[in-house]
Amino acid sequence: MKNFRSWLKLWALSGMLSLFATGSNFLSNRFEVTVQDLALPVILDLLAAALIAGVFWRLWRRDRLAGTVATGLSTILLTGGYDDRLTAIFPLLKAISPLPKLGGADIAVLSLVFIALVLWICGRLGRAASALATRRHWKALELTKGLFVAVGATFASLYLPIMADMVAEWPQFFYRPPALETTKTQTTNKPDIYYIVLDRYASQDVLQAQFGFDNSNFLAYLHDNGYYTNPSAHNNYPYTTMSIASTMSAGYLNDQVKQFGNASHQTTAPFNETIRDSPVARALRGIGYQYNLVGNWYETSNTSYVADATYQQTGQLTVLGQTIALNNFAKNQLLQSPLWRFLQGGLNLWGFKALTYTNLGDIDMTHYALQSLKDLAAKPAGGRFIFAHILVPHDPYYFNADGSLNINMGSDDNGEAVKQKYLNQVKYINSQMTGILSQIKTAGHGQSIVVLQADEGPYPFQINDGIFDEADVDGELGTGDMRAWSDADLAMKYGNLAAYYLPGTDLAADHTGADSVNIFRLILNTYFDQKLAYLPQCYYAYPNGRDEPMAFTDITARLTGHAADARCQANGSVSP
Numbered sequence: 001m002k003n004f005r006s007w008l009k010l011w012a013l014s015g016m017l018s019l020f021a022t023g024s025n026f027l028s029n030r031f032e033v034t035v036q037d038l039a040l041p042v043i044l045d046l047l048a049a050a051l052i053a054g055v056f057w058r059l060w061r062r063d064r065l066a067g068t069v070a071t072g073l074s075t076i077l078l079t080g081g082y083d084d085r086l087t088a089i090f091p092l093l094k095a096i097s098p099l100p101k102l103g104g105a106d107i108a109v110l111s112l113v114f115i116a117l118v119l120w121i122c123g124r125l126g127r128a129a130s131a132l133a134t135r136r137h138w139k140a141l142e143l144t145k146g147l148f149v150a151v152g153a154t155f156a157s158l159y160l161p162i163m164a165d166m167v168a169e170w171p172q173f174f175y176r177p178p179a180l181e182t183t184k185t186q187t188t189n190k191p192d193i194y195y196i197v198l199d200r201y202a203s204q205d206v207l208q209a210q211f212g213f214d215n216s217n218f219l220a221y222l223h224d225n226g227y228y229t230n231p232s233a234h235n236n237y238p239y240t241t242m243s244i245a246s247t248m249s250a251g252y253l254n255d256q257v258k259q260f261g262n263a264s265h266q267t268t269a270p271f272n273e274t275i276r277d278s279p280v281a282r283a284l285r286g287i288g289y290q291y292n293l294v295g296n297w298y299e300t301s302n303t304s305y306v307a308d309a310t311y312q313q314t315g316q317l318t319v320l321g322q323t324i325a326l327n328n329f330a331k332n333q334l335l336q337s338p339l340w341r342f343l344q345g346g347l348n349l350w351g352f353k354a355l356t357y358t359n360l361g362d363i364d365m366t367h368y369a370l371q372s373l374k375d376l377a378a379k380p381a382g383g384r385f386i387f388a389h390i391l392v393p394h395d396p397y398y399f400n401a402d403g404s405l406n407i408n409m410g411s412d413d414n415g416e417a418v419k420q421k422y423l424n425q426v427k428y429i430n431s432q433m434t435g436i437l438s439q440i441k442t443a444g445h446g447q448s449i450v451v452l453q454a455d456e457g458p459y460p461f462q463i464n465d466g467i468f469d470e471a472d473v474d475g476e477l478g479t480g481d482m483r484a485w486s487d488a489d490l491a492m493k494y495g496n497l498a499a500y501y502l503p504g505t506d507l508a509a510d511h512t513g514a515d516s517v518n519i520f521r522l523i524l525n526t527y528f529d530q531k532l533a534y535l536p537q538c539y540y541a542y543p544n545g546r547d548e549p550m551a552f553t554d555i556t557a558r559l560t561g562h563a564a565d566a567r568c569q570a571n572g573s574v575s576p
Contacts, residue, residue: 006057006064007057009148010056010057010067010068011046011054013071013072013075013148013151014049014052014053014071015046015050016151016152016154016155017072017075017076017155018046018048018075019042019046019155020155021333021336022038022041022333023158023159025329025332030265032268032327033329034173034267034269035170036173037326037329040317040324040326040330040334041330041333041334044334045337048075048078048079048338048339049075049079052071052074052075052119053071055119056070056123059123063126063140065129065141065144066123066126067126068126068148069122069126069147070119070122072151073122073125077118077122078115078338079336079338081336082336083337083341086114089114107341108342108345111341111342112342165265168264169265169266171259172260172266172270173267173273175256175269175270177245177255178255179279179283180249180279180280180524181532182286182524182528182530183530183531184286185529187287187527187528190288190383191382191447191449191503191527192382192440192443192444193449193451194448194449194450195388196433196450197244197388197389197390197455198390198392198393198429198433198454198497199240199390199392199393199454199456200454200458201429201496202426202458202495203230203232203454203496204219204231204232205491206491206492207423210464210492211419213423217430218430219231222452225438225441226446226501226503227452227500228499228500228502228511228514229498229499230511230514230515233453233497233516234516234537234539234560235454235456235496236252236516236538237253237552238493238540239456239546240300240456241268241275241299241300242271243456244301244455245271245272247280247520248274248275248279248280248281248387249274250279250280250518250532252517252538252572252573253271253274254573254574256270256271256550257550257552257572257573261550261571261572263550266551268299268549272300276304277305278304280385280520281306281307281385283524284385285306285308285385290309290383290385291306291307291308291309291384291387292307292309292311292376292384292385292387293310293312293387294311294376294387294388294389295310295312296312296314296365297315297327298389299327300389302325311368311369311372313359314358315327315328315359316358317334317355317356318353318355318356318358320354343355362391362398363398365391366390369389369390373436374439377443378439378443379443380443381444382444390429392425392428393428393458394425395409395411395421395422397410397418397421397425399428400424400428401423401427401428401431402428403431403432409421411468412462418463419463422463447503449501449503449523450500450501451523452498452500453496453497453499453500453519454496456493457494459493460485460488460489461476464489465489476545477545478547481542481544482542482545482553482555483553483555487558490541491559494559496516498514500514502522502523502526504526512534517535517537518534535567535574536564536568537556537565538556538564538567539555539556539559539560539564540552541553541555551571552570553572554568554570554572
């Protein structure tokens with residue numbers, strides 16, 4: 001039992017040190033990271049810590065100071081960015097390795113060698129520290145206790161704020177949006193309904209005025225195929241998660257603002273949860289629709305609680321047959337774990353796949369999403385609601401206009417003007433969408449409903465203001481007052497693509513409801529005999545940046561040139 005307690009002490013030390021990087025990253029991303037996202041990184045950190053502690057408990061069980069120092073140093077080197085340190089030596093290994101290319105198994109072996117080398121060096125350093133203490137007549141026990149106290153105090157200073165945040169934010173992680181006030185209806189006519197989001201696709205007005213680009217060829221294609229387009233459309237909220245949440249709930253974010261607008265710590269979790277538990281999807285499933293999600297790595301569309309089928313191959317961790325969609329935080333923490341190189345090929349136990357991980361890169365993810373959408377469009381139509389979130393023309397600017405890859409994909413002027421890089425992706429996604437939309441029309445015999453729109457426009461800091469330093473952009477977005485933006489910058493951020501195909505309706509004559517917040521009210525009313533009231537057009541910005549995602553301010557007059565409807569409330573909600 002005494003030996004077991006000594007191992008637990010080393011594990012406690014190693015565990016606290018291993019959790020420093022995870023905790024720091026959590027705090028820097030806490031407005032978009034939930035408690036659940038901490039679970040996997042913490043488990044991996046503690047498992048790695050247990051193994052490190054076990055090594056030095058066996059080696060230095062009779063020399064507590066040596067074991068403590070060696071455990072602490074090893075943990076610092078083997079956690080919190082371990083894989084970056086490993087890959088830093090790859091150029092040297094490739095130069096001296098007889099292997100023409102380092103494969104997964106080779107890298108796992110090299111990782112094992114690297115870990116062993118780190119453990120050996122730290123073990124010798126621990127022993128040297130113990131020997132020095134003996135020569136100087138320092139009390140090894142007091143030094144050991146001092147190290148524990150120092151690490152424990154630092155750990156507490158990091159994790160006590162995290163725990164306080166969790167207590168304040170806990171209800172936001174489990175938010176569920178209110179259902180739409182629809183009535184049950186029986187109908188045998190269930191045309192396919194597509195909601196396709198082309199992320200950061202600017203409106204025609206913005207493309208013409210600020211990019212000098214005439215998008216009339218694509219708009220003419222849409223017009224010739226019966227689409228209503230609004231060249232001056234705006235998204236009602238500034239960024240992806242609340243914009244899509246608004247559309248997928250067919251309303252404004254009144255409930256979220258009411259519940260969490262005064263919270264001491266605010267996160268975007270309620271917006272993501274609104275999309276994952278979409279009231280629109282639930283209403284359609286209630287009348288017999290199947291819900292298909294074509295997603296990506298972003299939390300708004302990497303998983304869903306109500307989807308019947310999900311097409312998403314990024315950050316997918318399957319453990320004992322249960323698939324978990326990891327967001328960027330959890331994914332990055334996984335990839336930095338010292339255990340990752342041994343898990344990346346999967347874990348088989350007696351022929352059973354206990355663990356697998358699938359993670360397409362951004363380019364392959366885009367190709368997969370487009371192909372999935374093409375495959376769905378080619379299937380027999382009827383009774384399907386399909387939400388596809390495509391991260392194009394969103395940066396990085398991977399694609400040239402012809403679909404070839406851009407070697408200068410950064411959000412800057414390197415290699416090519418950033419505006420041209422953006423336009424290249426607009427042209428590329430136009431070419432992809434014409435084929436997909438034609439397939440949808442053919443398979444659905446012209447009866448499929450299509451909502452084609454963007455969630456937001458591109459970032460004016462990168463496009464108009466020439467700020468290519470991500471730290472500057474993040475700082476401006478984090479705490480900046482959007483009311484201080486120029487009219488051109490606001491127009492770029494809010495001007496979005498909006499095109500709707502609603503067979504049997506004449507939106508050109510009466511486009512009531514043909515906008516981001518009302519479009520699914522229009523669809524439910526037109527095709528399923530609902531009586532949902534249409535909402536006024538209100539446009540909201542952040543007065544305190546994205547660090548307070550529930551705090552909004554009305555900018556309707558700035559965007560439209562006329563005063564907001566009296567129902568548009570200053571806090572970002574809309575009164576009945």
